[in-house]
Amino acid sequence: MKYLQCLMYLLLLLGVPRLILAAEYFQIQVIDSESKRGIPLVELKTVNQILHVTDSNGIAAINEPGLMHQEVYFHVRSHGYEFPADGFGYQGKKIQVSPGGKAILKMKRVNLAERLYRLTGEGIYRDSLLTDADIPIAQPVLNGKVLGSDSVVNVKFKNRVYWFWGDTIFPGYPLGNFSVPGAVSDLPGQGGLPIQQGVNLNYFLDQNGFAKKTCDMPGPGPTWIDGLVVVRDDQGNERMFAKYVKIKGLLTAYERGLVEFNDQQKVFEKRKVFDFDAPLYPVGHPVKYEMSGHDYILFGLAVPLIRVPANPDALADLKQYETYSYLMPGSEAENWKVDRDESGALRYQWRKNVTPLTSELEEKLIQQKKLSKQEQYFQLRDIETKERIEIQNSSVAWNEFRGKWTMIGLQKFGTSVLGEIWYSEAASPLGPWKWGRKIVTHDKYSFYNPKQHPLFAREKGRLIYFEGTYTALFSGNEVKTPRYDYNQIMYQLDLSDPRLAAELFEK
Structure with missing residues (x-):
């Protein structure tokens, strides 16, 4: 097997057409049943535990000498996608495998966001190269x-x-x-x-x-x-x-x-x-925002609650940083002072030298009876279950299609073992962020630090894009996905999906 692979790579270097080399491989492509696009990160495992993982075209190149020219059963699984189960509960397909042959499998997407491709790491289009499939990027393997x-x-x-x-x-x-x-x-x-x-x-x-x-x-x-x-x-x-x-x-x-x-x-x-x-x-991920005729940069992890004038001198001067808060300046840890108006309502203002609000800080204020649960700033809830969602970090951007600010947020570790990804929207980057919808989840695997890409939004923001780090870290899973582990994966989210209807976020 190693000799054959070395020979094939040598032939590639000598300029032998990829089509000749592709004749040695059987190509399985797994596609999204709705979009018909190839699905990256699909695991195809044989009965004797030989594992193939599809590349960014959704392609797996099969060249196992002992399994050629016969029917082979492949178990099929992928985070956020489903394959039909048979009467015994097995999710997979029996395929006639032969050199140069091809098969297409379809999976139903459960995640709202669609997985598009891997951006970093080795072998992004390895299997496409081996089977002579079209490759969109200039550096497909390293x-x-x-x-x-x-x-x-x-x-x-x-x-x-x-x-x-x-x-x-x-x-x-x-x-x-x-x-x-x-x-x-x-x-x-x-x-x-x-x-x-x-x-x-x-x-x-x-x-x-x-x-x-x-x-x-x-x-x-x-x-x-x-x-x-x-x-x-x-x-x-x-x-x-x-x-x-x-x-x-x-x-x-x-x-x-x-x-x-x-x-x-x-x-x-x-x-x-x-x-x-x-x-x-x-x-965190900065947001440019105009307030009262002045340009600011907003910073923050869960929510962008810190501002500074949008110029180089201000960025370097921490004395010019402010946070949107009801905490009084000079408050110290464990002895925070809450600012209220004459009616007893929380008084939010831009304040200097104040610790930014976090859900952990507000929980301590509640324990100290300085704040009620109904007054918490962090009130994001699941549209379906109405349960509170705690966000670890997020990426916020203006969306023309919605006419709102959109958040792609990572659920806080501890409240979600794997750090699931949520979508929310609000009239201001400061919120209030009321309702969220889960858009990406994984089975015993982490996906963290999401970054929204407003630069790449299409159709006036109907289609938005974000990526995150796919890794076994923090998941408790000791089996790391070959090539994909510890790398960046791009997703697309269609805001015209009825499960993301604008009125759901305005309740």
Whole structure:
């Protein structure tokens, strides 16, 4: 088997047509029964536990010598999709397997969001290459020598899209780039692919061809960034900034500050080390928002409740950061003071030097009898069950189709073991966020840190796009999906779906 594979790759290098090589493989494509699009991340397992996982075209290339020229049963499963069960409860199909043959299987999508493709890692279109299927992207099997990348941030800068990731692994050793690899892509319609087809990522590379470190801040441990934002200076020039943190141990931050991207060197440069005890600083996925005739950047994890004027000087000055809150300035942990008006109603204002509201903080206020459950800011509930949903982090964007602000949010770990993804909408990025609908879930697998992509929304926002990190981390699942684990997967959500009817969110 190894000899045959080596021979095939050698023939590819020598220019032998892919069609000849494809004759050695049996192609199974699994498609969405509604959209007819190939489904990535479908597991096809034989009776003797040989596992194949479909690529981003929904294709699995089968070349098992002992199973050729006979009927083979494949168990079929995929997160958020269903395959019909037989009388014994088995979900699968018996297929006549032969070299060069093809079969198509259909699955019903249960998730509201449709899985489109994998953006990072090795072998994104491996099986399509082996079976001579059409491939939309320029680097279908290995790009920047990246095998896996943690959470993404991205932004439009100088009319292109800049992408940056967390910890990233390479082929040569389990430890890789822990200092923010990056890439650039062209916008759809301006040299870039239509987003429903894929993204051609051009990584910033080091001298060895690896995705290079773009934010190598001094000090032990990884460097992570978030709060990635582009603002204009007084001369009208676009400038890109992010908050960096230095990490020790598992998840403990010990330093944070502001970095600016040098587009000539393709690296972030330190601009400011923040006071680590300051309660307000850039965090999460930023939102640009105009209030009272002034442009602001909103930051936040669960909800964007922190604001700062949209200019470089303000970004670097934590004294200019404010949060939307009813807590009194000067309040300290465990001794928060709640501001109320003459009638006893909570008085929300933009306040400096105040800890941002969180669901955990509000629970403590309730325990201290300073707040009632009906007064909580965080009141998001499941449209179906009416149960409260706690959001770990989210990505908020304006949507023209809805005329509302849309949230793609990760359910908080502890309230949802796997961190399921929810959709909500509101008249303001500040909320109130009343109702949510679950749009993505996984079976014993995590999918975290969702990033909505308003840059790529289609049909005036009817179709929106988001991605997240697919990983066994935090799931308790010790069986990691080959090639997909610890990588980014893109989803499409159709806001015309009647299960997402606008009136449901206005109750």
